[in-house]
Amino acid sequence: xxxxxxxxxxxxxxxxxxxxxxxxxxxxxxxxxxxxxxxxxxxxxxxxxxxxxxxxxxxxxxxxxxxxxxxxxxxxxxxxxxxxxxxxxxxxxxxxxxxxxxxxxxxxxxxxxxxxxxxxxxxxxxxxxxxxxxxxxxxxxxxxxxxxxxxxxxxxxxxxxxxxxxxxxxxxxxxxxxxxxxxxxxxxxxxxxxxxxxxxxxxxxxxxxxxxxxxxxxxxxxxxxxxxxxxxxxxxxxxxxxxxxxxxxxxxxxxxxxxxxxxxxxxxxxxxxxxxxxxxxxxxxxxxxxxxxxxxxxxxxxxxxxxxxxxxxxxxxxxxxxxxxxxxxxxxxxxxxxxxxxxxxxxxxxxxxxxxxxxxxxxxxxxxxxxxxxxxxxxxxxxxxxxxxxxxxxxxxxxxxxxxxxxxxxxxxxxxxxxxxxxxxxxxxxxxxxxxxxxxxxxxxxxxxxxxxxxxxxxxxxxxxxxxxxxxxxxxxxx
Amino acid sequence: xxxxxxxxxxxxxxxxxxxxxxxxxxxxxxxxxxxxxxxxxxxxxxxxxxxxxxxxxxxxxxxxxxxxxxxxxxxxxxxxxxxxxxxxxxxxxxxxxxxxxxxxxxxxxxxxxxxxxxxxxxxxxxxxxxxxxxxxxxxxxxxxx
Numbered sequence: 001x002x003x004x005x006x007x008x009x010x011x012x013x014x015x016x017x018x019x020x021x022x023x024x025x026x027x028x029x030x031x032x033x034x035x036x037x038x039x040x041x042x043x044x045x046x047x048x049x050x051x052x053x054x055x056x057x058x059x060x061x062x063x064x065x066x067x068x069x070x071x072x073x074x075x076x077x078x079x080x081x082x083x084x085x086x087x088x089x090x091x092x093x094x095x096x097x098x099x100x101x102x103x104x105x106x107x108x109x110x111x112x113x114x115x116x117x118x119x120x121x122x123x124x125x126x127x128x129x130x131x132x133x134x135x136x137x138x139x140x141x142x143x144x145x146x147x148x149x150x151x152x153x154x155x156x157x158x159x160x161x162x163x164x165x166x167x168x169x170x171x172x173x174x175x176x177x178x179x180x181x182x183x184x185x186x187x188x189x190x191x192x193x194x195x196x197x198x199x200x201x202x203x204x205x206x207x208x209x210x211x212x213x214x215x216x217x218x219x220x221x222x223x224x225x226x227x228x229x230x231x232x233x234x235x236x237x238x239x240x241x242x243x244x245x246x247x248x249x250x251x252x253x254x255x256x257x258x259x260x261x262x263x264x265x266x267x268x269x270x271x272x273x274x275x276x277x278x279x280x281x282x283x284x285x286x287x288x289x290x291x292x293x294x295x296x297x298x299x300x301x302x303x304x305x306x307x308x309x310x311x312x313x314x315x316x317x318x319x320x321x322x323x324x325x326x327x328x329x330x331x332x333x334x335x336x337x338x339x340x341x342x343x344x345x346x347x348x349x350x351x352x353x354x355x356x357x358x359x360x361x362x363x364x365x366x367x368x369x370x371x372x373x374x375x376x377x378x379x380x381x382x383x384x385x386x387x388x389x390x391x392x393x394x395x396x397x398x399x400x401x402x403x404x405x406x407x408x409x410x411x412x413x414x415x416x417x418x419x420x421x422x423x424x425x426x427x428x429x430x431x432x433x434x435x436x437x438x439x440x441x442x443x444x445x446x447x448x449x450x451x452x453x454x455x456x457x458x459x460x461x462x463x464x465x466x467x468x469x470x471x472x473x474x475x476x477x478x479x
Numbered sequence: 480x481x482x483x484x485x486x487x488x489x490x491x492x493x494x495x496x497x498x499x500x501x502x503x504x505x506x507x508x509x510x511x512x513x514x515x516x517x518x519x520x521x522x523x524x525x526x527x528x529x530x531x532x533x534x535x536x537x538x539x540x541x542x543x544x545x546x547x548x549x550x551x552x553x554x555x556x557x558x559x560x561x562x563x564x565x566x567x568x569x570x571x572x573x574x575x576x577x578x579x580x581x582x583x584x585x586x587x588x589x590x591x592x593x594x595x596x597x598x599x600x601x602x603x604x605x606x607x608x609x610x611x612x613x614x615x616x617x618x619x620x621x622x623x624x
Binding site: 110114434455 | 555557562563564565566567568569571573574575576577578579580581587588589590591592593594595596597598599600601602
């Protein structure tokens with residue numbers, strides 16, 4: 001069924017390429033990107049409903065404003081990339097899947113991939129269609145648009161994320177609505193090549209060959225590039241949190257000028273730390289003292305108030321637990337009561353900081369929500385797996401000491417979104433996030449980046465330095 | 480040119496749901512056609528109401544899920560070219576989908592996932608929300624315990 005769909009798309013693209021090209025990016029663009037209007041009369045780009053100008057979009061019909069927004073996103077890339085071959089994006093507005101509280105906004109992607117063509121920088125490796133054309137200098141399949149895009153014509157209507165609409169302005173002033181230009185810019189980025197075609201869940205390569213992406217993706221835990229791993233190694237690598245990194249030189253060289261220094265973290269050391277010695281990811285709290293470059297240092301001591309040896313700290317601490325955490329970093333378990341209740345109880349007992357052990361598997365650890373202005377000590381969440389590792393070293397503690405030293409703060413020598421060696425982190429959560437993992441930046445990147453798995457509201461429309469690392473990555477793969 | 484799409488369902492008991500052979504541009508991304516229904520009162524064809532549309536789509540998704548469960552995935556076909564290169568047509572499983580969901584507190588979360596199946600899982604609430612460490616408290620403000 002999907003093959004037929006793409007054949008249909010090919011025919012449509014060929015038929016419409018000359019007659020229905022809605023717009024072509026400006027003469028100053030280094031690459032020409034055309035939006036091919038694939039909608040029938042009266043629908044989508046051809047919707048003649050009269051509208052008022054919005055945010056610099058001067059279209060007078062709904063359809064024209066939609067087309068203007070598409071072209072604005074295309075122009076961002078057209079002004080950034082270089083290619084002698086025009087890039088065609090076959091675009092339509094369709095009834096995509098919706099519920100009242102959720103909706104597919106749209107989809108986009110390369111229609112074809114190529115390998116072993118003249119000029120390919122890596123043999124036996126898949127390249128996106130548009131990138132292939134850029135390298136060969138010819139259109140390798142003139143009957144087919146390089147990118148296919150479908151967007152939701154019903155968004156905002158009853159039953160389709162009711163009341164939330166696409167903002168069609170070009171000024172990013174989207175308010176509570178969805179900024180179409182940003183979403184399009186992100187999705188076009190994938191279509192241009194910001195993705196691996198290898199299945200990150202199974203590790204299987206597309207038709208047995210790696211993607212150009214896989215030549216730059218390194219599992220720092222194994223020291224292997226994805227192109228050199230087995231399927232099982234790739235699948236495992238996709239779950240390694242902050243150990244999946246991009247090794248391309250363009251990104252690595254540009255990264256210090258884009259990302260900010262400062263990564264929150266927990267260091268474990270001390271005479272009894274043993275196998276737990278090392279650095280750990282933390283999820284910071286929306287209450288209490290913020291982590292800073294001046295770390296909070298103390299012995300890690302667990303609260304134990306449950307029969308199974310865990311500690312929920314949902315009530316004022318017993319004398320023994322209070323003795324354990326006083327002037328130390330308390331370790332409690334998630335569950336039953338709010339984070340703020342737990343942390344407040346430990347603060348009242350004299351703890352200098354709190355580690356909340358997650359009670360479900362998952363990495364990286366999410367933050368701690370809640371608000372209580374009376375809490376003045378820092379608190380963080382650590383993963384269940386990390387908590388288990390640390391707890392294993394606490395079994396021989398005394399009532400007031402453990403010999404396991406925690407160091408909670410911000411590492412000011414490490415960029416937010418990079419590993420200790422300054423390589424950009426790619427998104428590799430555990431469990432695997434279907435479709436989001438691997439082909440996006442890690443969500444720890446700050447300032448926020450266009451090609452993170454969730455589009456953040458503070459993004460600009462920039463795809464280049466010094467705001468964004470997307471273009472350097474595309475340069476690494478051949479753009 | 481129409482054909483009956485649903486049979487022997489509670490919805491079909493009220494409505495004859497038809498699928499028009501629409502132009503590719505008008506087709507939904509899942510390959511289904513444009514949905515119309517026969518009004519049970521007037522007998523006339525008309526566009527489905529939002530509630531009818533949701534019911535139709537739920538039926539289709541259920542049918543597709545059942546089909547996927549019993550059908551082995553088809554390997555993509557590589558086309559060898561005269562110059563020694565090769566090309567491969569991609570399908571929906573390689574497309575990037577932008578999906579937005581409204582959280583219990585009214586805030587919105589946008590996800591970018593690859594493939595129609597992953598997009599459907601997000602809408603079904605099976606995907607863990609993305610939370611940026613220490614810089615997006617809005618997304619986890621309701622996660623207190």
